[in-house]
Amino acid sequence: MKWTQTLIPTLxxxxxxxEILSHKLLLRAxxxxxxxxxxxxFLPPGLRALRxxxxxxxxxxNRAGAIEVLMPALQPKEIWEQSGRAETAKDVLFKVKDGxxxxxxxxxxxxxxxxxxxxxxxxxxxxxxxxxxxxxxxFRDEIRPRFGLMRAKEFIMKDAYSFDASDExxxxxxxxxxxxxxxxxxxxxxxxxxxxxxxxVIGGNYSHEFMVPAETGENEVVFCEAxxxxxxxxxxxxxxxxxxxxxxxxxxxxxxxxxVVTIEALSKEPYKVPAxxxxxxxxxxxxxxxxxxxxxGDDQLxxxxxxxxxxxxxxxxxxxxxxxxxxxxxxxxxxxxxNVPVDVKVYADERLQGANDMTTGANEDxxxxxxxxxxxxxxxxxxxxxRTVAAGEPCVKCGKPLKIRRAIEVGHVFKLxxxxxxxxxxxxxxxxxxxxxxxxxxxGIGVTxxxxxxxxxxxxxxxxxxPLSVAPYQVCITPLTVAPESEAMKLAEKFYAELTAKGxxxxxxxxxxxxxxxxxxxxxxxxxxxxxxxEKSLAKGEVEIKPRNAALQSVKIENAIETVLALxx
RNA sequence: CGGGGCGUAGCGUAGCCCGGCUAGCGCGCUUGCUUGGGGUGCAAGAGGUCGCGGGUUCAAAUCCCGCCGCCCCGACCA
Numbered sequence: 030m031k032w033t034q035t036l037i038p039t040l041x042x043x044x045x046x047x048e049i050l051s052h053k054l055l056l057r058a059x060x061x062x063x064x065x066x067x068x069x070x071f072l073p074p075g076l077r078a079l080r081x082x083x084x085x086x087x088x089x090x091n092r093a094g095a096i097e098v099l100m101p102a103l104q105p106k107e108i109w110e111q112s113g114r115a116e117t118a119k120d121v122l123f124k125v126k127d128g129x130x131x132x133x134x135x136x137x138x139x140x141x142x143x144x145x146x147x148x149x150x151x152x153x154x155x156x157x158x159x160x161x162x163x164x165x166x167x168f169r170d171e172i173r174p175r176f177g178l179m180r181a182k183e184f185i186m187k188d189a190y191s192f193d194a195s196d197e198x199x200x201x202x203x204x205x206x207x208x209x210x211x212x213x214x215x216x217x218x219x220x221x222x223x224x225x226x227x228x229x230v231i232g233g234n235y236s237h238e239f240m241v242p243a244e245t246g247e248n249e250v251v252f253c254e255a256x257x258x259x260x261x262x263x264x265x266x267x268x269x270x271x272x273x274x275x276x277x278x279x280x281x282x283x284x285x286x287x288x289v290v291t292i293e294a295l296s297k298e299p300y301k302v303p304a305x306x307x308x309x310x311x312x313x314x315x316x317x318x319x320x321x322x323x324x325x326g327d328d329q330l331x332x333x334x335x336x337x338x339x340x341x342x343x344x345x346x347x348x349x350x351x352x353x354x355x356x357x358x359x360x361x362x363x364x365x366x367x368n369v370p371v372d373v374k375v376y377a378d379e380r381l382q383g384a385n386d387m388t389t390g391a392n393e394d395x396x397x398x399x400x401x402x403x404x405x406x407x408x409x410x411x412x413x414x415x416r417t418v419a420a421g422e423p424c425v426k427c428g429k430p431l432k433i434r435r436a437i438e439v440g441h442v443f444k445l446x447x448x449x450x451x452x453x454x455x456x457x458x459x460x461x462x463x464x465x466x467x468x469x470x471x472x473g474i475g476v477t478x479x480x481x482x483x484x485x486x487x488x489x490x491x492x493x494x495x496p497l498s499v500a501p502y503q504v505c506i507t508p509l510t511v512a513p514e515s516e517a518m519k520l521a522e523k524f525y526a527e528l529t530a531k532g533x534x535x536x537x538x539x540x541x542x543x544x545x546x547x548x549x550x551x552x553x554x555x556x557x558x559x560x561x562x563x564e565k566s567l568a569k570g571e572v573e574i575k576p577r578n579a580a581l582q583s584v585k586i587e588n589a590i591e592t593v594l595a596l597x598x
Numbered sequence: 599c600g601g602g603g604c605g606u607a608g609c610g611u612a613g614c615c616c617g618g619c620u621a622g623c624g625c626g627c628u629u630g631c632u633u634g635g636g637g638u639g640c641a642a643g644a645g646g647u648c649g650c651g652g653g654u655u656c657a658a659a660u661c662c663c664g665c666c667g668c669c670c671c672g673a674c675c676a
């Protein structure tokens with residue numbers, strides 16, 4: 030490609046609405062342009078890089094035995110009602126009506142469509158296992174699009190769905206995808222690692238996310254350097270000990286705490302109750318029903334765990350207006366010792382199991398109870414791990430201190446089980462003649478997000494540093510004079526033809542610009558290898574080869590092509 | 599949706615508090631000359647409904663009201 034024939038609109042300055050580095054570089058390097066919030070046009074070099082990521086994904090999916098299909102973005106409402114997700118996923122669904130007022134959803138994912146397909150086309154265990162995948166545009170009415178391609182309303186996703194005859198088979202399919210994902214991200218030049226994950230609204234019971242470490246990531250990952258344990262903070266547990274049991278069994282006692290409404294205030298004079306001897310009482314609304322959650326005073330509730338453990342489709346903190354009539358006191362004096370309505374469930378964090386000599390609110394403004402023994406004095410409906418892990422806590426597996434870092438989620442694999450096959454009646458006839466539900470898994474990669482994650486991870490002060498595998502062009506030929514009869518331009522054309530013939534993606538910067546402009550742009554867009562052809566070196570029979578991330582080397586003209594080929598190995 | 603911020607030429611911005619504008623600057627763009635190995639220099643140009651609508655005023659980019667859009671923090675997620 031000749032630079033003057035394509036469009037690479039580089040910018041000296043980043044538009045003010047770009048906040049993070051990768052977003053700025055996407056815009057400055059002329060890879061994308063925004064049409065509206067969360068909606069982007071891919072410009073020629075951005076599209077080329079995107080296609081390369083897609084190609085790597087296709088190769089690895091095919092290699093893992095998956096088969097490519099293409100499902101419609103426009104999906105009938107009815108199958109979403111059948112799966113129940115018309116309700117549970119309603120916040121992210123884009124809804125459209127046709128001229129006959131029939132309602133359609135723009136696909137945010139495709140479990141319903143593929144399961145409908147499987148229900149119709151798969152009838153026998155002989156056809157299993159099958160793993161269908163597609164690369165397509167997805168639509169999600171994100172509450173808040175952000176950071177360019179990182180979280181967009183319209184984006185490209187690779188989604189795959191496996192169907193197996195048995196749970197063991199489904200595990201094997203899952204493992205194949207897990208391995209394929211590991212290879213895909215490595216081939217894209219990304220340092221991505223798998224972590225245990227919550228399954229969220231998709232459902233299922235076993236899941237990993239593939240994370241790219243980045244300060245700008247939207248996720249927090251808990252990990253152990255000693256044994257390799259890693260989990261999303263929404264899912265992570267630690268080996269932190271339960272609350273120490275004390276050798277006293279005094280009777281429960283009410284005491285006045287006027288104006289004290291925080292854990293911290295109660296830990297100070299004159300009360301001096303340490304946070305780890307307090308029981309924090311939270312009220313949440315789980316699918317419109319109030320529930321009480323008990324946490325130790327120095328612990329934080331993990332709402333994702335709460336959602337998972339309650340089985341609700343949504344939870345939110347109750348407002349003061351909802352709490353007062355329920356418990357008879359305002360937040361700050363709440364407890365579960367008395368005045369708890371019988372139909373309100375009390376979920377307690379496991380760290381409080383057996384705890385005694387605790388202090389908690391009395392459900393009476395300005396009063397607390399002390400000497401509380403949780404199992405003696407509080408009727409707990411269910412014990413669960415509900416706390417958020419903090420850095421430094423002992424690893425649940427090996428006891429070494431855990432660390433936490435931020436990361437970008439680029440892929441997610443789920444073992445779904447039969448949730449969708451049951452809802453959409455996807456059955457097959459097994460070897461024993463029994464009709465059974467297909468055991469499913471689903472596997473997503475945010476393709477556009479992966480592209481941005483590569484940029485977020487591969488850059489320097491001058492611009493992007495593309496890995497060879499996904500660079501829009503692998504080689505940029507930069508003649509410093511572009512007059513057609515000049516030696517530099519003639520040689521540039523020759524190199525261009527030779528490298529192109531070898532299957533290499535080459536761009537020839539034929540713009541009549543000063544060398545500085547061309548060098549700056551080549552660095553900004555981030556081509557892995559640049560060949561400069563200028564009078565000074567040509568006079569010595571040499572050209573300059575500059576890998577984007579290594580030192581410049583002068584080589585004889587006749588050795589130039591082989592040097593480039595060697596660098597690309 | 600809650601909280602915070604911002605909308606002035608393709609991009610970055612000054613001016614706004616304290617009304618007086620014929621809206622300034624840098625980059626980019628056009629033309630000519632110049633220069634020719636890391637964003638060359640000089641000159642001449644083109645380009646603006648100051649987000650939109652209403653109001654106050656002799657006068658509004660500037661003050662007031664409403665709306666729209668965008669960005670950041672939170673709930674959501676590939």
